[in-house]
Amino acid sequence: EWTTGSIVEEQVAAIREQVGDAQAICGLSGGVDSAVAAALVQKAIGDQLTCVFVDHGLMREGEAEQVERDFVAATGAKLHVADEKKRFLSALQGVTDPEEKRKIIGREFIRAFEEAERNILEEAQAEGASVEFLVQGTLYPDVVESGGGEGAANIKSHHNVGGLPDDLDFRLVEPLRALFKDEVRAVGAELGLPAEIVQRQPFPGPGLGIRIIGEVTERNLDILRTADAIAREELTRSGLDSEVWQMPVVLLADVRSVGVQGDGRTYGHPVVLRPVSSEDAMTADWSRLPYDLLATISNRITNEVEEVNRVTLDVTSKPPGTIEWE
Numbered sequence: 001e002w003t004t005g006s007i008v009e010e011q012v013a014a015i016r017e018q019v020g021d022a023q024a025i026c027g028l029s030g031g032v033d034s035a036v037a038a039a040l041v042q043k044a045i046g047d048q049l050t051c052v053f054v055d056h057g058l059m060r061e062g063e064a065e066q067v068e069r070d071f072v073a074a075t076g077a078k079l080h081v082a083d084e085k086k087r088f089l090s091a092l093q094g095v096t097d098p099e100e101k102r103k104i105i106g107r108e109f110i111r112a113f114e115e116a117e118r119n120i121l122e123e124a125q126a127e128g129a130s131v132e133f134l135v136q137g138t139l140y141p142d143v144v145e146s147g148g149g150e151g152a153a154n155i156k157s158h159h160n161v162g163g164l165p166d167d168l169d170f171r172l173v174e175p176l177r178a179l180f181k182d183e184v185r186a187v188g189a190e191l192g193l194p195a196e197i198v199q200r201q202p203f204p205g206p207g208l209g210i211r212i213i214g215e216v217t218e219r220n221l222d223i224l225r226t227a228d229a230i231a232r233e234e235l236t237r238s239g240l241d242s243e244v245w246q247m248p249v250v251l252l253a254d255v256r257s258v259g260v261q262g263d264g265r266t267y268g269h270p271v272v273l274r275p276v277s278s279e280d281a282m283t284a285d286w287s288r289l290p291y292d293l294l295a296t297i298s299n300r301i302t303n304e305v306e307e308v309n310r311v312t313l314d315v316t317s318k319p320p321g322t323i324e325w326e
């Protein structure tokens with residue numbers, strides 16, 4: 001019978017058989033797929049697995065901690081954290097073009113991951129072990145899609161943490177290859193991963209970097225992270241998480257408008273709420289969230305985030321709008 005428990009048992013046995021005594025590494029993105037793949041492999045081979053988390057500083061509030069603390073606590077996995085926040089900020093300095101941002105983030109990510117990888121390989125070598133395997137959270141729809149031609153691939157240069165360089169000749173371990181997303185979530189829950197990881201909404205590889213219209217600076221990231229955390233908290237509190245596919249919050253860092261607070265003039269930035277409903281992100285409709293919820297989010301953001309004096313709602317479907325603004 002095809003139960004979550006039997007999927008786990010079957011995959012654990014298959015991973016043990018494939019990997020044997022060798023070592024494996026796995027990149028964690030903060031997303032569901034890499035976390036569940038890593039947890040499965042950890043269950044199968046324990047400390048023969050080293051997980052790598054490249055912290056690019058473009059995650060939402062609390063997400064780096066979810067990986068560094070909660071994932072490790074839940075799985076006991078060996079984790080190598082590469083703190084690369086400064087590297088990404090300096091590579092992105094002065095850059096406002098969306099495609100350029102995407103390319104820089106993708107490129108720096110691969111470089112940072114390769115450096116971490118090299119460290120791990122050297123450490124293993126010093127101990128007489130060899131790292132032969134790379135774990136990837138490839139799902140069944142990814143398998144089908146990558147066999148299915150290019151399609152709309154040129155609209156944006158997608159950066160996915162799964163899409164790593166293939167010059168180091170690892171053999172791949174892909175324990176989720178036969179699974180759909182909902183099955184992956186069930187397996188993650190079965191393995192004891194926290195709900196924040198297992199139920200996480202889709203989040204782009206380039207992270208908040210493509211939700212800042214304008215330059216990606218520490219200040220702009222802080223503003224956006226705070227506004228985004230408020231919006232997510234209120235959406236969850238309203239009980240409507242499951243109605244929404246994802247809700248990007250976008251900071252218009254290049255725009256300022258005049259406002260009034262207390263008896264003073266403000267000249268701050270707008271943020272855009274972009275809640276969408278979708279089946280697969282190929283098409284989407286803007287979510288008809290209750291006005292009361294939107295009002296709460298707006299009040300809290302403008303009260304609690306000093307630099308933001310206006311909250312707007314994106315009422316565009318996809319097409320013609322994409323879900324992300326860049």
Ligand code: XMP
Binds near residue numbers: 161246
């Ligand atoms: P768009 O903006 O193209 O987004 O309508 C469709 C879905 O893809 C996500 N997205 C990305 N995911 N790397 C990713 O892993 C990326 O570079 C990327 N860009 C967009 C987006 O959040 C939405 O779910």
